[in-house]
Amino acid sequence: MKRARAIAARELASYFRTPAGWVIVALYLFLGGLFFMLWTLVPGKPASMRDLFMLSGWLLLPVAPAITMRLIADEIRAGTMEGLLTSPVGAAAIVAGKFMGACAFLTIMSLPTLVYVGVLFAHASPMPDLGPILAGYLCLALLAGLYLSIGVAASCMTSNATLAFMLTFFAILGLLLAPGLMGSRLLPAWGTGVIEAVAPMPRIGDFARGVIALSNVVYFLSITGIFLLAAVSIVEWRRWR
Amino acid sequence: MPAANAQRGGRPDRGLSDTLHEHMIEVDSVHKAFGRIRAVRGVSFDLAPGKVTGLLGPNGAGKSTTIRMIAGSVPPDRGGIRVFGHDTIDQGEESRRRLGYLPESAPLYPEMTPLEYLHFRGRLYGMDTKGRRAAAAAVLERCHLNEVARRRIGTLSKGTKQRVGLAGALLHNPPALILDEPTNGLDPTQIHEARRFIRELGLGRIVLISSHILTEIERMCDRVLVMAGGELKADATPRDLAARSIAGATYVVQIRRDKPGDDERALRLLRNLPFVQDLQPNTADRSTLISGWSVWVVTAKDGAPDLRESIAQGCMQQGLLVRELRKETASLEKAFLKLVEGTEETPAVAAQTIKAREESTL
Numbered sequence: 260m261k262r263a264r265a266i267a268a269r270e271l272a273s274y275f276r277t278p279a280g281w282v283i284v285a286l287y288l289f290l291g292g293l294f295f296m297l298w299t300l301v302p303g304k305p306a307s308m309r310d311l312f313m314l315s316g317w318l319l320l321p322v323a324p325a326i327t328m329r330l331i332a333d334e335i336r337a338g339t340m341e342g343l344l345t346s347p348v349g350a351a352a353i354v355a356g357k358f359m360g361a362c363a364f365l366t367i368m369s370l371p372t373l374v375y376v377g378v379l380f381a382h383a384s385p386m387p388d389l390g391p392i393l394a395g396y397l398c399l400a401l402l403a404g405l406y407l408s409i410g411v412a413a414s415c416m417t418s419n420a421t422l423a424f425m426l427t428f429f430a431i432l433g434l435l436l437a438p439g440l441m442g443s444r445l446l447p448a449w450g451t452g453v454i455e456a457v458a459p460m461p462r463i464g465d466f467a468r469g470v471i472a473l474s475n476v477v478y479f480l481s482i483t484g485i486f487l488l489a490a491v492s493i494v495e496w497r498r499w500r
Numbered sequence: 501m502p503a504a505n506a507q508r509g510g511r512p513d514r515g516l517s518d519t520l521h522e523h524m525i526e527v528d529s530v531h532k533a534f535g536r537i538r539a540v541r542g543v544s545f546d547l548a549p550g551k552v553t554g555l556l557g558p559n560g561a562g563k564s565t566t567i568r569m570i571a572g573s574v575p576p577d578r579g580g581i582r583v584f585g586h587d588t589i590d591q592g593e594e595s596r597r598r599l600g601y602l603p604e605s606a607p608l609y610p611e612m613t614p615l616e617y618l619h620f621r622g623r624l625y626g627m628d629t630k631g632r633r634a635a636a637a638a639v640l641e642r643c644h645l646n647e648v649a650r651r652r653i654g655t656l657s658k659g660t661k662q663r664v665g666l667a668g669a670l671l672h673n674p675p676a677l678i679l680d681e682p683t684n685g686l687d688p689t690q691i692h693e694a695r696r697f698i699r700e701l702g703l704g705r706i707v708l709i710s711s712h713i714l715t716e717i718e719r720m721c722d723r724v725l726v727m728a729g730g731e732l733k734a735d736a737t738p739r740d741l742a743a744r745s746i747a748g749a750t751y752v753v754q755i756r757r758d759k760p761g762d763d764e765r766a767l768r769l770l771r772n773l774p775f776v777q778d779l780q781p782n783t784a785d786r787s788t789l790i791s792g793w794s795v796w797v798v799t800a801k802d803g804a805p806d807l808r809e810s811i812a813q814g815c816m817q818q819g820l821l822v823r824e825l826r827k828e829t830a831s832l833e834k835a836f837l838k839l840v841e842g843t844e845e846t847p848a849v850a851a852q853t854i855k856a857r858e859e860s861t862l
Contacts, residue, residue, distance in 0.1 A: 265623030269609070276611040338607030342668075345571040346624040347597040499575050499589075 262348045266356025267363060270330065274364045283325045284368050290318050295375045306383030308375065312395035312467040316435055316460055319406050324427035326364060327410025328420040330357045331494070335418040340497070350494035354411060354487055361407045369399065391469030398466030401479035402459060406431055408486035415493035434459055457482065524548050525570060525676055525706055530579035532565050539565045541730040542579070549675065552702035554717035554738075555710040557727035558840055563710040564604060566727065567680050570708070571601040584675065597625065600674035604681045604710075606665025610654030614645050614664045617653060618671055625672040632671075639667040642697075658685035666694075676706035683716060695720050714833050728840040741835045750828040751798040751807055752782070756821035763794055769814045770796055775804035793823060 274280035291311075298310040331353075334340040343353055379387045406427075413426035437454045438461065440446050446454075455461075462475040525547040532540040540562045547553055555563045568574040570581055572588045572595060581588040583595035608617060615636060622632035640646050643663045648656055653664060662685050669677060682698065683691045698720050701707055711717055717724055718738050726734040726741070734741055755766045770779050782795035800807050808825055815822045 261626060262624055265620060268623075269612070269620050272616075273609065273611050337609075338603065338605065339609060341568075341571075341573050341603045342601075342607060342621075343624075344573045345596055345599070345601045345603075346621070347593040347626070348624055349593065498573065 260352075260355075263352040263356040263359060266343075266348075266353060267359035270357060270360025271363045271367075274326075274360075279325075279329070280364070283322060286325070287318075287322045287368050288371055290322070291372050291375075294318060295372075299375065300378070306379045306385070306387035308379065308387070308392050308395055309467045311375070312391075312398055313463060315395075315399050315402060316463055319403060320428065320431055320435065322365075323403065323406035323410050323431065324413075324424045326361050327407055327414050327427060328424040329414070330361060330411055330423075331414040331490075332417050332420045332423045335497075336420070344498050350491045350498065353494055354415075354490045357414075358407060358411050358487060358490075361411065362404060365403050365407065366400075369403075388469065391467065394466045394469045394471050397471065397476075398463055401466075401476065401483075402463065404483045405459065405479050405486075408483040408490070412486045412490040412493065415490045415497070524582075524584070525708075526582045527566070527570065528580050528582070530566070530569055530576040530581060532562075532569060532574065532577050539730050540569070540576075543727070543730075543732045544579075545725055545732060545735060547676070547706045547708055549704055549706050550702065551722040552699060552707040552709065552720055553723045553725060554721035555708060555725050555727060556714070556717045556836065557712060559712055561712075561727040561840070562730040563712075563727050564680060567678055567708070567710050571599060571603075571678055572596045597672075598675055600669035600672065600677045602665050602669040602677075602679045602682055605684060606662050608653045608661055608664055608668075610652065612653055613650050614640065614653060614656075614667065615649045617664060618667060621668045621671050627672060635671050635673065639670050642670070643667040644693075659687055659690045662686060663690075670701075674705075676708070677701060678708050680710045681712075682709055683711075683713075714836060726836060726839050733839040734835075743835075749800045749804065749807070751800070751811060752824065752826050752828060753796045753798060753811055753815075753822060754793050754824040755796065755815065756823065757792055757794045762820065765818055766794065766796065766815075766820055769818050769820070770798055770811065773798075773807065773810055773814060775801050775807060777801040 274283075294311050294314050295308075298314065299308055331340070334343065376387075376392060409430050410423070410427040413430065414420075414423040416426065417423050434457065438458045440450070440454060459479070462472075462478060465472055465475055527543060527545050527547075529542050529544050530540055531538070531542055543562070543566055555566065557563045565574060569576050570583070570588065572592050575589055581595075584598050586595040586598070588595045609620075612620065618636040618639065619632050622635060627635065640649050643666055645660070645663055645667055648660055653661060656664065662682070666679070666682065669679070679698070683694050686694055695716070698707060698709065702722070709717070709720060721738060724734070724736060724738050724741050725732060753766075753770070755762070757763050757766075767779070770776060776798055778799040780797045780799075782797050798807065798811065806827070808827060812822060812825055
C-alpha cells in the first residue's frame with residue numbers, strides 16, 4: 260500500500276505540474292458552472308442540486324478520459340514503465356496507485372463545486388434539503404470511480420494517450436446511451452437484462468433523489484473493481500509476455 | 501509466469517553451497533523468442549560480487565533482452581535466472597529488490613526534479629523518510645548532482661539525465677547493479693569520470709554493464725561476456741580474450757620500393773627469415789602504394805622469439821630502407837570481430853520487436 264501511495268502522490272503532483280492538468284480543471288469547472296447556472300440556479304425552481312447530479316454522468320464524460328489517458332500509456336511511451344516493472348512493485352500496486360492518484364485529482368478538482376452548495380444555502384428560500392445533496396456527492400464519487408477505472412484499464416492497453424482517451428470516452432458513452440436501446444426490436448430479451456444491470460443512469464437518478472440504495476453502491480463498486488482487475492491483468496500480461 | 505516457469509530446466513547441482521548461491525546472479529540456459537525470432541538462445545553464466553562484467557556484442561546481439569530478463573521486465577521462455585538465490589519469476593519482488601537497474605537511455609519523469617525522483621524511487625523500494633533523505637543526499641553527492649537537484653529533469657542535458665538515472669539505480673544501495681549502455685550521451689570528460697565511478701562500484705558488488713563499445717568494456721571490466729546472434733560466444737577476461745585474436749605474433753614492416761625489384765627482394769628476405777610462418781602484403785593501405793612504400797605483415801610461428809631485430813638486420817643487409825617496424829599487440833577488437841563474424845543479425849530485429857511490443861497498441 261505504501262508503494263501504491265507513492266505512485267498516487269507522484270501522479271497527483273504531475274497533474275498540477277503540466278498544462279494538461281490545469282486544462283482539465285478548467286474544463287471541469289466550466290462545465291460544472293454552466294450546468295449549475297442553466298439547470299439549478301433558476302428563479303422559481305426548488306433549491307435542489309438534483310438536476311446537476313443527474314447530469315454528472317455527462318459532465319464527467321470528457322473529463323474522466325482526459326484524466327486517465329496518460330496514466331499508464333505515457334509510462335509505456337516514455338519507457339518509465341520499465342522502471343516501475345523492474346522495481347519491487349506488483350501490478351496491483353501500480354494500478355492502485357494510478358487509480359488513487361486520478362481519484363485524488365478529481366476530488367481536489369471537485370472541491371470548488373462546494374461553492375454551489377454555499378450559493379444555494381445563502382440565497383434559496385426555503386433552504387435546500389442537505390440529504391439529497393450528500394447523496395448526490397456520494398453518487399458523484401462512485402460514478403467518478405467507475406469512469407476512472409475504465410480509463411485506467413484503457414490506458415494500460417496502449418502507449419498512445421489519444422487512443423486511450425477515445426477508448427475510455429466511447430466505453431463511457433456506450434454505458435450512458437445503452438438504456439436508449441431498451442425496448443428496441445433489435446435488442447434480444449437478454450440484452451435488455453444486461454443493460455439494466457450495467458447502465459449507471461437509472462442508479463444516478465436514485466442518488467439524485469436522495470435515495471442511497473445498497474444495491475446501487477454495490478453496483479458501482481463491483482463494476483469499478485472489475486475494470487481495475489482487468490487493468491491489473493493487462494499490466495501483468497505486459498510484464499510476462 | 502507459471503507457464504514459462506514450468507518449462508524451465510533445472511541446472512544440475514554444481515557443488516556450490518547454498519550460501520554461495522545467495523551471493524550470486526545465476527543465468528541458467530535462458531531462451532527468449534519474440535514470435536519466430538529467437539533473441540536469446542541458451543545463454544548461461546554466473547556473476548559474483550567484486551567484479552565488473554561487461555556484456556559485449558553488436559547491436560541486436562541479445563544483450564538488452566538478457567539484461568531485461570535479469571532485471572525482471574521480460575520473462576525467459578525457458579531456463580531460469582536467480583538473483584541472490586531468488587528466482588526472477590517466482591520471487592520477482594525479492595529479486596528486483598536486490599537489483600539496481602539503469603535501462604538504456606535512462607527514462608525519467610521530466611516534470612520531477614532529481615531530488616523528487618530519488619524520493620519517489622526510495623518509496624518504491626520501501627525506504628523510510630530518514631533513510632530516503634540520507635540515501636538521496638549520498639547519491640546526489642556521488643553522482644555530482646547537487647547543483648541540479650532542484651531543477652526539472654526535463655530541462656537537464658542528456659548526460660545529466662543519465663547520471664540521475666544512475667543515482668536512482670544506486671539509491672537503495674543494491675548488491676547488484678545492471679547498467680544498460682551506462683555512458684550513453686555522456687561527454688568525454690563525463691565518460692572518463694563514469695568509468696572510474698563504475699569501477700569503484702564494482703568493489704564488493706556485482707556490476708553488469710551492457711555495451712557495444714569495445715574501449716568501454718576494455719577499460720571498465722574485469723570480465724567480458726561476448727554475445728552475438730543471441731548466443732554467448734565467449735566468457736573471459738579482456739586480456740585473455742584479446743590474446744585469442746592472434747595465434748602467433750604479427751609484425752608490420754614498411755619498406756621503401758624506389759628501385760625495380762625491391763618488392764621481390766623484400767619478399768624473398770622476409771619469407772626466408774627463421775620462425776616466419778606467413779607473409780602477406782598489406783594491400784589495404786593504398787596510400788603506401790602510391791607513395792612508393794610497401795607494407796608487409798609477417799606472422800611468426802608459435803613460440804618464436806621477437807623477430808624485430810632479425811627483420812631490421814636483414815633489411816639493412818639487403819639495402820632496403822625501413823620506415824616502420826612494429827609488433828602488433830593483441831586487441832580486443834580483433835577478438836570481438838572474430839567472434840561475431842558471420843553471426844545472424846536476426847536479434848536486431850528482435851530488439852525492435854521488443855520495443856514495438858512495449859509500445860504496442862490495440
